[in-house]
Each structure stands twice: as C-alpha cells, then as structure tokens.
Amino acid sequence: MILDGALSAGRPLPASRALAKSLGVSRDTIETAYAQLHADGFIERRVGSGSFVAEMADFGTRYRQVKRVAPVNDASHSLSKRGQAMFGGGGVHEMLHPHCFAPGVPDTRNFPLVLWERLGRQVLKEIGHDALLHGDPQGTEALRRVIADYVNLERGARATADRVLILTSSQQAMTLCANVLFDAGDRIFIEDPVYYGARRAFEAAGIERLPIRVDAQGIMVEPLLQEQRTAKAVFLTPSHQFPTGATLALERRLALIEWAAHRQTWIIEDDYDSEFHYAGKPMACVQGLDPHERTIYIGTFTKSLFPGLRIGYAVLPQSLVKPMTIARTLLDGHTASIPQLTLARFMEGGHFGAYVRxxxxxxxxxxxxxxxxxxxxxxxxxxxxxxxxxxxxxxxxxxxxxxxxxxxxxxxxxxxxxxxxxxxxxxxxxxxxxxxxxxxxxxxxxxxxxxxxxxxxxxxxx
CATH class of the missing domain: 3.90.1150.10 (Aspartate Aminotransferase, domain 1)
Structure with a gap:
C-alpha cells in the first residue's frame, strides 16, 4: 500500500496492539512486521507517538512489485446487450449545482426547512426505533393514503391507497414499466419530442420506440390510430408536454383511452409537474378519465418539493400492483421510511398545498x-x-x-x-x-x- 501510494507519507499506522486484535494474530507478529518495515525505511517509529509512513519520495526499484497491467478503460465489450444500451445511452444526469437555465429544477431556497425538521423529529419521537427497520415495499400506508386523497382531489384521479406504489422517482417508475410490461423488441409509442429520461429507460430495455409528432394540442392521435404496427403502450406527458409545454386536448385523451381499451395496451402517464399550471384550470389526468384501468399514472415530489427527497409514486391498475411491487423489491427493496412518514405529515397538515400555492x-x-x-x-x-x-x-x-x-x-x-x-x-x-x-x-x-x-x-x- 505504501508503494502504491495508498498510504501517503506521514500517514499514521494502527497501534500494534489494536492491529493484532483486529487481525487475530499475536502482537509479536505485528511488532516483527513493523520492525522490518522500519529497518527497510518504509516507516518511522516515534517513541510515545506511534508508527508513521516514512517521508521518502522513492523507495528504490528493488522494492517495486511487478508492474500491474493497466485496466481496460473500455469495458463495453463485457457488458450484456441491456448493459451496453444503458451505458451507451449516457444515463440521465442531474446537475448537483445547476447552472442558470437548467430545465426541470425547482427552487429549494423557499422550502420550510424548520417545519420539515420539526415533523421529522415528531416521527422519530412517536414511532421510535420502528422507523429504522425495513419498510413496506409498496410504501408506508400513511403516505399512500394521503397521495391517493391528493391526486383524487387535485388531479381528478381514481386512486385508492392499495393501488399506490411508492418509489424513489418517476425515472424508477418508468424503468419498472419498461422491465415489467415489455420484452426486448416490443414497441411503444412515444411523443416526439420526448422527455430524454423516458426515451433512455425504454431504449435500455430493448424496446422499439415509435415516435408520434406533437402539436399545440399534444400528441397527434390520428397518426397513432392509423399506425399499422402494434405497440404495448403509449407514453404521454399530457399535463405539460415535455418539452413543448402543450396540454393534451380532452378529445385526444378520450380517443387514446378508447384505443388502449380496444387494443389492450397501456397508457403510461407521466404527470411530473402538474402542480404548476399558470394559465386557466388544469385538466383532469388521463387516469381519472379512464374507466378501463389501462392507465399507469406516475407522479413525483422532485419538482413540487425538492430533488433530494427521492420520493415518487405510481397509481396502478389493480392487476399490476403485486407484479410491480415485487419487481421493485429486486431494484432497491423499499423507499426510506423516515422521509415517507415525514412527507405524510407534511401533506396531512396542509403544508404541501400551501407550499405549492x-x-x-x-x-x-x-x-x-x-x-x-x-x-x-x-x-x-x-x-x-x-x-x-x-x-x-x-x-x-x-x-x-x-x-x-x-x-x-x-x-x-x-x-x-x-x-x-x-x-x-x-x-x-x-x-x-x-x-x-x-x-x-x-x-x-x-x-x-x-x-x-x-x-x-x-x-x-x-
């Protein structure tokens, strides 16, 4: 480690007694090793202070180990096809400290941190050590309940707590959809232009994307209905189409709902920032208009609150709740419990609505x-x-x-x-x-x- 530079000059070494106990060997063994290192000039031993890496720039070629083979920088040849697609697509990168005009980044300087901290302390005081255990893979019941109430009231959805799946982000929701609902080679209709995170999630899963143009009223339904190739789903951002900002017209929403029911395909509705509508009243979400349960509704608190919260959700058709919940356990088990419980209190107390307004x-x-x-x-x-x-x-x-x-x-x-x-x-x-x-x-x-x-x-x- 000294030769490789992992232990730099002047770095203190563990005390012989502590290192012997840690390694399960005699202290005499450690002392012998340290004495040899000292004799060879690798370390310095100071009475009353301990042992330190010697202040020497070069320990001589006679101590150098055989030169290691440099690692291959391009590992793509050893990846699976899906791994190559994920790596080649470049992922979805969010800037830690965004420069001016980065899209999709909310303001965090106005967030009520003191209130959030107080609610978090209440959670730990009342729930105690149970909050530190593994959580329900579907999400805490308290948060699922308030999310269902919220999307029903504010977005006109048809949601119940048992149909809500808590996730870390809308990106995770799209990745789940791509892996649970599709096989490699299946097709999906996507908006053109489209949110890059969705495109990359479907691309990485080996799904063929069929782009449909967007105009001032959202995705153009006629080309989709006339398309001869079949697809398992259509991906939409109907509230504020990304990136054009267009709102999907009501007649087009209804046409897509009937098309999905007739073809037995899915509608994946990404409602990523519907809280922030500035002109007129927001339209009811597609999921709330769909009586056939063919719509998967995706929401997130990344935009409405703050990205570091890492909580998103999906409102699922009843038939998909168990498959999606089990699939998410293979990704990351469950979402952290303490932020979920804190968010539930934040919403129950009316603070979420006040902050969004x-x-x-x-x-x-x-x-x-x-x-x-x-x-x-x-x-x-x-x-x-x-x-x-x-x-x-x-x-x-x-x-x-x-x-x-x-x-x-x-x-x-x-x-x-x-x-x-x-x-x-x-x-x-x-x-x-x-x-x-x-x-x-x-x-x-x-x-x-x-x-x-x-x-x-x-x-x-x-």
Missing part, C-alpha cells in the same frame, strides 16, 4: 420575467414559446446560428442550455433551447440572459 405564484412571476427578458435582449435570436405551466420554457432559434455551437459557447460562459433537436426523433425539427426558470431568482435570470446575449452576439460576429 406559494411556489406556483413565484414560478408564474419568473416565467413572465424570463419571457420579457428574452424578448428584450434576445429578440434577434430566439422566439419564446410561453407554456401554460411547468418549470421551463422552449425558445425557437430564429437565426442561422448552429444549435450545438450555441450550447458549447454557453457552457463555457457557465450557462446550461438543452437543445430542442436532441429531444426529437423525426426530421423537420425546429432548433432551439429549453430554458429552465424555476430555480433562479429574478436577478439570476436577468444576469443569465445578459450573459446569453453576449454569447449570441459573439457567435454572430464570429
């Missing part, structure tokens, strides 16, 4: 400001497409600059841009960018747009 107003103001800033400083380059809700705004590139060149230049300036073309599968793509606004103060948004204006103008001159 406050943040909805803040986000609406930030969206309005971002729209104004883009039109003021970037009118020559971008056309904002103002969504009715969500945490990000798409902007269409109206000049002849290259989308990837802008992204690279913006990154060098400390700005995170997501290109719209990367979210498309079909041709005739309108290039542009997805600007997240929720996590940033008015001052940060203004500074970010001014930086972006400098980037665009420098590229234009170049």
């Amino acid at each position: 406050m943040m909805r107003q803040i986000y609406a103001q930030r969206l309005e400001l971002l729209t104004s800033l883009v039109r003021t400083h970037l009118a020559e380059f971008l056309e904002p497409r103002v969504p009715t809700g969500g945490l990000q705004m798409p902007c269409i590139l109206t000049c002849d600059l290259d989308e990837q060149a802008v992204i690279a230049a913006a990154q060098r300036a400390g700005i995170a841009l997501t290109g719209l073309s990367s979210l498309h599968a079909l041709d005739k793509v309108k290039t542009g960018f997805l600007l997240g606004f929720a996590a940033y103060s008015p001052q940060e948004l203004e500074a970010g747009i001014k930086k972006l204006a400098v980037v665009f103008n420098s590229l234009k001159r170049g």
Whole structure:
C-alpha cells in the first residue's frame, strides 16, 4: 500500500496492539512486521507517538512489485446487450449545482426547512426505533393514503391507497414499466419530442420506440390510430408536454383511452409537474378519465418539493400492483421510511398545498420575467414559446446560428442550455433551447440572459 501510494507519507499506522486484535494474530507478529518495515525505511517509529509512513519520495526499484497491467478503460465489450444500451445511452444526469437555465429544477431556497425538521423529529419521537427497520415495499400506508386523497382531489384521479406504489422517482417508475410490461423488441409509442429520461429507460430495455409528432394540442392521435404496427403502450406527458409545454386536448385523451381499451395496451402517464399550471384550470389526468384501468399514472415530489427527497409514486391498475411491487423489491427493496412518514405529515397538515400555492405564484412571476427578458435582449435570436405551466420554457432559434455551437459557447460562459433537436426523433425539427426558470431568482435570470446575449452576439460576429 505504501508503494502504491495508498498510504501517503506521514500517514499514521494502527497501534500494534489494536492491529493484532483486529487481525487475530499475536502482537509479536505485528511488532516483527513493523520492525522490518522500519529497518527497510518504509516507516518511522516515534517513541510515545506511534508508527508513521516514512517521508521518502522513492523507495528504490528493488522494492517495486511487478508492474500491474493497466485496466481496460473500455469495458463495453463485457457488458450484456441491456448493459451496453444503458451505458451507451449516457444515463440521465442531474446537475448537483445547476447552472442558470437548467430545465426541470425547482427552487429549494423557499422550502420550510424548520417545519420539515420539526415533523421529522415528531416521527422519530412517536414511532421510535420502528422507523429504522425495513419498510413496506409498496410504501408506508400513511403516505399512500394521503397521495391517493391528493391526486383524487387535485388531479381528478381514481386512486385508492392499495393501488399506490411508492418509489424513489418517476425515472424508477418508468424503468419498472419498461422491465415489467415489455420484452426486448416490443414497441411503444412515444411523443416526439420526448422527455430524454423516458426515451433512455425504454431504449435500455430493448424496446422499439415509435415516435408520434406533437402539436399545440399534444400528441397527434390520428397518426397513432392509423399506425399499422402494434405497440404495448403509449407514453404521454399530457399535463405539460415535455418539452413543448402543450396540454393534451380532452378529445385526444378520450380517443387514446378508447384505443388502449380496444387494443389492450397501456397508457403510461407521466404527470411530473402538474402542480404548476399558470394559465386557466388544469385538466383532469388521463387516469381519472379512464374507466378501463389501462392507465399507469406516475407522479413525483422532485419538482413540487425538492430533488433530494427521492420520493415518487405510481397509481396502478389493480392487476399490476403485486407484479410491480415485487419487481421493485429486486431494484432497491423499499423507499426510506423516515422521509415517507415525514412527507405524510407534511401533506396531512396542509403544508404541501400551501407550499405549492406559494411556489406556483413565484414560478408564474419568473416565467413572465424570463419571457420579457428574452424578448428584450434576445429578440434577434430566439422566439419564446410561453407554456401554460411547468418549470421551463422552449425558445425557437430564429437565426442561422448552429444549435450545438450555441450550447458549447454557453457552457463555457457557465450557462446550461438543452437543445430542442436532441429531444426529437423525426426530421423537420425546429432548433432551439429549453430554458429552465424555476430555480433562479429574478436577478439570476436577468444576469443569465445578459450573459446569453453576449454569447449570441459573439457567435454572430464570429
């Protein structure tokens, strides 16, 4: 370990008595080994202080071990086909400290930490050590109950506690769907453009994705109904389509429900940020309109509360509850109990609703400001497409600059841009960018747009 650099110069070594006890050998054995290391110059022994790695830069070639074979950096040849698909797709990466305009990132600076801490202490005081044990793989009953009540009241769902499955994220829910409902080679209809996390979850499972175009009213149903190839499911973000922000029209929702019932296929509804609707009233979720139990409803608290909570959920048809619950035990067993119980109290006490209402107003103001800033400083380059809700705004590139060149230049300036073309599968793509606004103060948004204006103008001159 000294030769390999794992134990650096000056590093203290364990006391001989403690090391002998740990290894189950005589202390004389340890003393003999330390004496040899000292004699060879590897360590220094200081009376009253102990043994330390010697301050020497090179211990000489006679002590070097046979040079190890360098590890192969490209391990893809040893992966399974599914492993190669997961690795090659690049995963879904969230920035730990997001630069300005990262999409899908909520504000966390306004979250009531003191209240959350107090509720967490109540959980530990009342439940005690039982909160430290393994939890129900389906999720704690208290949280499943309040989630069912919430989605029924706020989203018009048809949910009961026994049909709710608590997960760590909506991404885990999509991965479960991909692995439980599909075999490799099966097909799924997806929106085009589509959320990259969903596309990669289905791609990694070996599922063929059939893209269907999206317009101002959401996914275009006629091409899907006329498609001759069969598919096991359709993936939707009907509340705020990602990334366009379009809301799926009611007649299209009803048509998809009847199509799914007739074809015995599934509707996977990702309702990732429906809490934040700024214009008009939000439409009832597809799951609540579906009397045939063909819809899997996915929700998350990553956007409405904070990403570090790691709690999402799915409202399942009764026939899928046991298969999905058993399948999730193979992934991670169960969701942590203490955050679940704390969240249940947060919702039961009315704090969740109050927080969402406050943040909805803040986000609406930030969206309005971002729209104004883009039109003021970037009118020559971008056309904002103002969504009715969500945490990000798409902007269409109206000049002849290259989308990837802008992204690279913006990154060098400390700005995170997501290109719209990367979210498309079909041709005739309108290039542009997805600007997240929720996590940033008015001052940060203004500074970010001014930086972006400098980037665009420098590229234009170049």
